[in-house]
Amino acid sequence: MVDRSSGVAVHRQIATALRDKISAGEFAPGEKLPSETQLIETYGVSRETVRKAVQLLESDGVVNVLQEKGVFVRPPAAITRLARSRLSRAARAKNEGAFLADAKAQGFTPSTSVRVRFEPADERTAELLAIEPGAEVTVRDRVMRANGLVVQLAVSRLPREFTRGTAIEEVNTGPGGAYARLEEAGHEIGRYVEDTGARMPTDEERTQLQLPPGTPVLTVTRIAYREDGTPLEMNDMTLPADRYRLTYEWAAD
Amino acid sequence: MVDRSSGVAVHRQIATALRDKISAGEFAPGEKLPSETQLIETYGVSRETVRKAVQLLESDGVVNVLQEKGVFVRPPAAITRLARSRLSRAARAKNEGAFLADAKAQGFTPSTSVRVRFEPADERTAELLAIEPGAEVTVRDRVMRANGLVVQLAVSRLPREFTRGTAIEEVNTGPGGAYARLEEAGHEIGRYVEDTGARMPTDEERTQLQLPPGTPVLTVTRIAYREDGTPLEMNDMTLPADRYRLTYEWAAD
DNA sequence: TAGTGGTCTAGACCACTTA
DNA sequence: AAGTGGTCTAGACCACTAC
Known part of the structure; x- marks a missing residue:
């Protein structure tokens, strides 16, 4: 089973073999892989070598390792699609974020x-919001849960001058959310820009979002601009990549 | 330095300590961390324990481990932004993909x-292109390089009926690319939909894209629709998440 | 030659689950 | 009590780099 003269590390060979069996359907999603003891016998290697093989699979998000239970093929997570239409005024009118x-x-x-606080703008914030570094910014720190589980983190920042005296500085922004309050205050939103990427989570994000090893996060930075081009809000969102996809749609040209 | 009664594994404590020092700037990007031997002395643990700590950092994309050189704080990669405007007819007129x-x-x-081939549509392709499973599909498999390095993979699929007799079935599609040929053939593109997510790369992708451990890939599936709503093309793109961000912009409402 | 990380082994103790 | 994965150690050999 294992070629010790191939130059390829034994634990990598074992990982590849298991990977292949998984993608061939030999181990179905949710199914348990052989235990460490069994793999030791099958491949004739030491325990640490088997563990390294399994760890490779884990850090690639292929399997879940459950203590005292075993190693299981990771079943695909339920995907939530976020479409840009979620930001339409029509959706807002329905009184829901x-x-x-x-x-x-x-x-x-x-x-x-939600936690609301006020901060001086750091360099990045100042640049994206087109304000002076150090200028006061209203920060809304949100943790979103579904059935009690944290599924999304969002940090929204607005120049304080646009939020003073509005419900944006309250925990509860009221019907239609912060964007509705901005428009009531005469700041009509002209366009949105979203900038998307992915990376491995920080330890803190991993804990908060209860991310299994090998799961990246999607990061989305949205900036809402007033009709005259003034930035009104920037929103940094962090989403577990195994549960979210982002959808954008636009007319040609 | 290490609390052996805290219940937290020693190698995790060391990883966290190193992480903190990195984010505090104590180790700058590109800088070398202490060698394994030094870490063994500093923390009073065995070599494997140190190695496990470093591996945690590596699989989170925080450091690069270079054999015979040392462990280095991963410097941020140069980011390329892909904006949807890259698909405009104006851009196409400039004769560049x-x-x-x-x-x-x-x-x-x-x-x-580019490799061009013809295949029967699998289930997913059939659904996205709104054709029968098994119907013939033109597949364009592209590997994009910058300065010789592979930086992007793209697999484009179109119902063969739209490509027959056009340069889309050639390796070189000519000025403006496949979209220009489609429009010449009377299939005017009406809108685009892009669906974005992220995951860890497969072994093959890791090899092709030369991804360091701990780097996710962005996956983008774009579908181009004709003005009447018929799907013309689907394009599955795979991008290294440390080098790409995607930008979308749209008018409010 | 000394220093670096890569691999592998053998054996130990632990905590928790399941039967 | 048996089985599972989690952690840690001590020591070995390797390949390559830098001096």
Whole structure:
């Protein structure tokens, strides 16, 4: 089973063999792989070598390792699609934030915790919001949950001058959310820009989002601009990549 | 330095300590971390324990481990932004594919290899292209390089009926690319839909894209629709997440 | 030659689950 | 009690780099 003269590390050979069996369907999603003891016998290697092989699979998100249970082929997670239409005024008129509407559509019981604070703008914030570094910024720190589990983190920042005296500085922004309050205050939103990427989570994100090893996060930075081009809000979102996809749609040209 | 009664594994404590020092700037990007031997002395643990700590950092994409050299703080990669405007007819008129234009703008020497083949549609392809499973599909498999390095993979599929007799079935599609040929054949593109997510790469992708451990890939599936809503093309793209971000922009409402 | 990381082994103790 | 994965150690040999 193992070629010790191939130059390829034995634990990598074992990992590849298991990977192949998984993608060939020999081990179905949710199914248990052989235990460490069994793999030791099958491949004739030491325990640490087997463990290294399994760890490779784990850090690639192929399997879940459950203590005292075994190693299981990771079943695909339920995917939530976030479409840009979630930001339309029509959706806002329905009196629900984008997140609540999405979650309910998926049959989840959603909830959010919000913390509001005020900060001087750091360099990046100042640049994206086109304000002076150090200028006061209203920060809304949100944790979104579905059925009690944290599924999304969002940090929204607005120049304080646009939020003073509005419900944006309250925990509860009221119907239609912060964007509705901005428009009421005369700041009509002209366009949105979203910038998307992915990376491995920080330890903190891993804990908060309860991410299994080998799961990246999607990061989305949205900036809402007023009709005259002034940045009104920037929103840094962090989503588990195994549960979210982002959909964008536009007319040719 | 290490609390052996905290319940937290020693190698995790060491990983966290190193992580903290890195984010505190104590080790700058590109800088070398202490060698295994030094870490063994510093923390008073065995070699395997040190190695496990370093491996945690590596699989989170925090450090690069170079054999015979040492462990280095991973410097941020140069980011390429892909904007939806790359698909405009105006860009096409400039006689360059989206990739070539992007790469040149970044100062790279771009090149692509293309393989064209014909296949029966699998289930997913059939659904996305709204054709019968098994119907013939033209597949364009592209590998994009910048300065000789593979930086992007793309697999484009079109119902064969739309490509027969056009340069889309050739390796070189000619000026403006496949979309220009489609429009010449009377299939005017009406809108695009892109669906974005992220995951860890497969072994093959890791090899092709020369991805360091701990780097996810962005996956983008784009579907181009004709003005009447008929799907013309689907394009599965795979991008290294440390080098690409995707930008979308749209008017409110 | 010394220093670096890569691999592998053998054996130990632990905590928790399942039967 | 048996089985599972989690952690840690001590020591071995390797390949390559840098001096």
